[in-house]
Amino acid sequence: MKIRTIKINGFMGIDDLEIQPGALTIIQGRNGSGKTSVIEALKATLGSGHDPSVVRIGADAAIAQIDLDDGTTIRMRVTAKATTRDIRDEKGRKITRSAEYIRSITDALSVDPIAFITAKPADQLTAFLEAVPLRLEAQALSFLPAKVLTGISLDRHALEVLALLDRDLRADRQEINRVAREKEATAKQLAETLPPEAPDGTNWSEELARLTKEYLALREATSEWKTRILADERGNADAVKQTFHQEREKIRAGLESAIAVLRSNADAAIKKREEARDERLSVIATERDNRMRNLEIKYTPRQQELTLAQARAQELVTAQAKSEKTREFIISQERDAGAAREQSDAVTQSIGKIEALKRSLLREMPIPGIEVKDGVLLVDGVPFARVNLARQIQVAIELAKLRAGELGLVVLDNLEHFDSEAFSAFRVAAQASGLQFVGARVENSDFVVNTDKDPF
Numbered sequence: 001m002k003i004r005t006i007k008i009n010g011f012m013g014i015d016d017l018e019i020q021p022g023a024l025t026i027i028q029g030r031n032g033s034g035k036t037s038v039i040e041a042l043k044a045t046l047g048s049g050h051d052p053s054v055v056r057i058g059a060d061a062a063i064a065q066i067d068l069d070d071g072t073t074i075r076m077r078v079t080a081k082a083t084t085r086d087i088r089d090e091k092g093r094k095i096t097r098s099a100e101y102i103r104s105i106t107d108a109l110s111v112d113p114i115a116f117i118t119a120k121p122a123d124q125l126t127a128f129l130e131a132v133p134l135r136l137e138a139q140a141l142s143f144l145p146a147k148v149l150t151g152i153s154l155d156r157h158a159l160e161v162l163a164l165l166d167r168d169l170r171a172d173r174q175e176i177n178r179v180a181r182e183k184e185a186t187a188k189q190l191a192e193t194l195p196p197e198a199p200d201g202t203n204w205s206e207e208l209a210r211l212t213k214e215y216l217a218l219r220e221a222t223s224e225w226k227t228r229i230l231a232d233e234r235g236n237a238d239a240v241k242q243t244f245h246q247e248r249e250k251i252r253a254g255l256e257s258a259i260a261v262l263r264s265n266a267d268a269a270i271k272k273r274e275e276a277r278d279e280r281l282s283v284i285a286t287e288r289d290n291r292m293r294n295l296e297i298k299y300t301p302r303q304q305e306l307t308l309a310q311a312r313a314q315e316l317v318t319a320q321a322k323s324e325k326t327r328e329f330i331i332s333q334e335r336d337a338g339a340a341r342e343q344s345d346a347v348t349q350s351i352g353k354i355e356a357l358k359r360s361l362l363r364e365m366p367i368p369g370i371e372v373k374d375g376v377l378l379v380d381g382v383p384f385a386r387v388n389l390a391r392q393i394q395v396a397i398e399l400a401k402l403r404a405g406e407l408g409l410v411v412l413d414n415l416e417h418f419d420s421e422a423f424s425a426f427r428v429a430a431q432a433s434g435l436q437f438v439g440a441r442v443e444n445s446d447f448v449v450n451t452d453k454d455p456f
């Protein structure tokens, strides 16, 4: 469905004008020459509401009429009081519910390619998502754990949902990998601090008990022997002293009778006995010392050996207990790290599936090269604002095409926004689109309407 004729009367700067628009109609002229007046007349006729300021000063009413190629006529009349839109079919029969009819054939007016190109990125994204309303079914995401989906509404645009999921999954995986790395590092560090294994798996606690028992027994035996040696010494010494006393008493008894003669003999004899006594005592003491020394020589080395062995065994008992705990901790760290790695792999798989889903959605996307990432509209992987104007125009026109109603009309004011190169790109994209374009562009010339050869 196309517009064949536009007639405008007493509308803003236009007194009386008739246009036969083609596929691409460009109105050009100086500032104030009436270009916007034409654009606004079209918008008002195919729009709704009432704006009395469009009635040209001095006129009773502003009138605009659009004739369609199927014979339909849409006529708008604006007076100071009201706006009426009268629609008739090819046989001149009045079509009731004019507003509904207009809504059913037009929508493209809401996407103005220039407004789209110059809009803020956030508004561009909204306009794009409205034009391509893709939704994801919960079924398509059933491979994800329910936890990942909480807080993400499937009422949002599919590309937005996928971008959010991708962001969340990547954040999850980063955290899981961090935990895994931490646990692996702890396990490795601890493994390096472990002492070498105790040889032949000896139970060092039992060995220590056995050595301690042997040590105590030896100490007891040694002390018994010492007691016995001292007792022997005492017994022998007592016997010698006893003998001495008896002999002395005997000698003294004899001495009484032969004091004078024998005194010197007796003294000598006593002296002799004393010497013998001392000699015997000294022999006994020497014997004691020798026996003591022998005892020392016999048992001391083993005693020292046992003390050292005891200390070593004690060390090993402590080390063994400590190693056992560390080993258990290492095993638990390694187990945790393994679980985290498995979890991370599962998330990687989910991310892959999200990407596959996105690729399949993008394949279905009516505008090739467009995607949404982190809330930014990308064209061929580059933010919309960064691609060249020609490509921006192409995308904007593709969007207009998606939004176009049956009438397929796009109106654009301010086409001077494009330099000559961009304007040529616009021209090519517009002609290829199959839509009907009516645009206005400031030129240093009189008001003129240029219509491309009608391709319809």
Ligand SMILES: Nc1ncnc2c1ncn2[C@@H]1O[C@H](COP(=O)(O)OP(=O)(O)OP(=O)(O)O)[C@@H](O)[C@H]1O
Pocket: 011, 012, 013, 014, 029, 030, 031, 032, 033, 034, 035, 036, 037, 038, 053, 054, 055, 056, 057, 442
């Ligand atoms: N209701 C009206 N009655 C009379 N003249 C009007 C009315 N509304 C607007 N005009 C005048 O019509 C002339 C054309 O205005 P219009 O905005 O259509 O020009 P334009 O070609 O779009 O200019 P520009 O290049 O500056 O955008 C202007 O001088 C404007 O003041």
Ligand SMILES: [Mg+2]
Pocket: 035, 036, 037, 413
């Ligand atoms: Mg203007």
